[in-house]
Amino acid sequence: MASQGAFTEIASLAGDPARAGMLHALMDGRALTASELAQAAHVTPQTASGHLTKLAAGGLIAVEKQGRHRYHRLASPAVARMLESIMQVAADARPRVIVTGPRDKALRAARTCYDHLAGHLGVALADAMIANRQIELTADAGIVTAEGASLFERLGIALETRKPERSKRILCRPCLDWSERRPHIGGALGAALCAHCLTAGWIRRVEGSRAVSVTTKGRQRFREYFAIEL
Amino acid sequence: MASQGAFTEIASLAGDPARAGMLHALMDGRALTASELAQAAHVTPQTASGHLTKLAAGGLIAVEKQGRHRYHRLASPAVARMLESIMQVAADARPRVIVTGPRDKALRAARTCYDHLAGHLGVALADAMIANRQIELTADAGIVTAEGASLFERLGIALETRKPERSKRILCRPCLDWSERRPHIGGALGAALCAHCLTAGWIRRVEGSRAVSVTTKGRQRFREYFAIEL
DNA sequence: GCGATACTTCGGCCGTGACCGTAACGTTCC
DNA sequence: GGAACGTTACGGTCACGGCCGAAGTATCGC
Known part of the structure; x- marks a missing residue:
């Protein structure tokens, strides 16, 4: 089969510790410089450069030159989904020794997962919206109800229905939290x-982390709009 | 981060050519013996056995003893989704030389993707059901309409709504065809x-392939129920 | 122009891991 | 019991690839 070679290339690209560290660091959806990624992966800049070249050649990351910096980001949402699905399998098959450091704690509490919210906060939001009949979720798929749509309207979030044809239903993707x-x-x-929470100042990014x-204000708003006690 | 080690382990497990070949062979959802997998991966039985041990230890496959055979299958749908997402990234970043062999042709026409239908047939079915307003799909999620539910009832397919509570809507997962x-x-x-198509004799598995x-009869039924010309 | 910063390329060292041959082990079937 | 089949264990070879040091190339600020 012709596609098999490409498959192994992608998987082995992600399977190296240093590169995995870089991809991990990029999972929050932002673009990082080569030196930042070198630091994240605990390798020297030369080594990082080589890895980044490979990742770019494999189509996992996209590079943007800006002055003397080079900004690297995940090439597409598909890559983010791939990483997420690998993490899920990894977490699944792992009832082993779990070393929960303080940084891990913050990550578990609330973090970004490429472009949306995850961790305890993310799941709590999903639970609340399900309880309030604003969305419906299964492991496979999800939809936004009329109540949900009106909530988003109240929040000032524009939901561009990608299918303007005639379907009034809005769909969303469930994402299993690792x-x-x-x-x-x-x-x-x-x-x-997630974007609304950030711009409205409900949440703030933690420096140097996906947390x-x-x-x-956010605590108040989450209580007000979603009836979540944090 | 504690989870990073597990991530690299899973990814590098999938990143080896021989193991990738085996996983590929298991993607049709069936359970295969070690020798069959050795053949699929083009390695000796001993080598294959080692790989299978690792895959099992990593939680990617599950093993079932039966007489003097050992049947290996993917450990979970999550693993299948992971493989699929890797294939998608691999296919995405690949406008390179595509060697389309005769076997590839059959795969492109119709194949199983773990437990459902893919390839031209799979996409045609999805298109037809969308056109007939039986399902709604986006890249992120999908639902079955009332018309869709009644079609499945006509076909004698029981759709157990996993959320018996009160939601009458049935959800389904869109899967991007590579x-x-x-x-x-x-x-x-x-x-x-897919199961219905197989048991009703609309389609048949091609020996030694996911195709x-x-x-x-299937051609006739697909025309009759879905208005698809194959 | 100059040095400083950011990043890449080159070359050589070294460890990991895939592979096979041989051989042993365990089941099943006759 | 013994043959056939299938799986596991061990030892040795070999190649791929990660890593860093040193040197080379772009861009910024002065």
Whole structure:
């Protein structure tokens, strides 16, 4: 089969510890410089450069030159989904020794997963919206109800229905959380929600991590709109 | 981060050519013996055995003893989704030399993707059901409409709504086809549909491949129920 | 122009891991 | 019991690929 070679190339690209560290660091959806990624992977800049070249050649990351910096980001949402699915299998088959460091704790509490929210916060949001009949989720798929749509309208979040034809239903993607083992909200809906939380100052990115922290305002708003106690 | 080690382990397990070949062979959802997998991966039985031990230890495959055979299958749908997502990235970043052999041709026409239908047939089915307003699909999610539910009832396919509570809507998972680059029907719905096609004799598995062939009866039924000309 | 910063390329060292041959082990069938 | 089949264990070879040091190429600020 012709596609097999490509498959092994992609998988082995992700299977190296240093490169995995870089991909991990890029999972929050932002673009990072080569030196930042070298630091994240605990290797020297030369080594990192080689890895980045390979990742770019394999189509996993995209590079953008800007002055003397080179910004690297995941090439597409498909790559993010791939990484997420690998993490899920990894977490699944792992009831082994789990060393929960303090940084891990923050990650488990709330983090971004490429472009949407994950961790305890992400799952709590999904749970709340399900309880409030604003969305419906299974392991496979999800939809936004009329109540959900009106909530987003109240929040000032524009949900561009990608299918303007005639279907009024809005769909979203469930994304199994590797720390909570339960689905949170992904897809375009999750991305819009996450973006709103950031711009409205409900949450803030934690420096040098995928973790996010909930602000006082955010705590209040989450209670107000979603009936979540954090 | 604690999870990173597990991530690299899983990815590098999949990143070896021989193991990738085996996983590929298991992608049709059936259980195969070690010798069959050795043949599929083009290695000696001893080598294959070592790989299978590792794959099992990593939680990618499950082993079942039966007489003097040992049947190996993918450990879970999550693993199948992971493989699929890797294939998708691999296909995505590959506008390179595509050597389309005769076997590839059959695969592109119709094949199983773990437990549901893919290839030209799979995409055609999805297209037809969308056109007939029996399902709605985006890249992220999908649902079955009332018309869709009644079709499945006519076909004698029981769709156990996994959420018996009160939601009458049935959800399904879109799965981006790596050969057609468009979504086909996955999830529980796709699995039920595929199983029905097999048991009703609409399609038949091609020996030693993930490809399936459409029978004369199948051609007729697909026209009758889905208005598809093959 | 100059040095400083950011990144890449080159060359050589070294460890990991895939592979096979041989051989042993365990089941099943006759 | 013994033959046939299938799987596992061990030892040795070999090649691929990661890693760093040193040197080379772009871009910024002065």
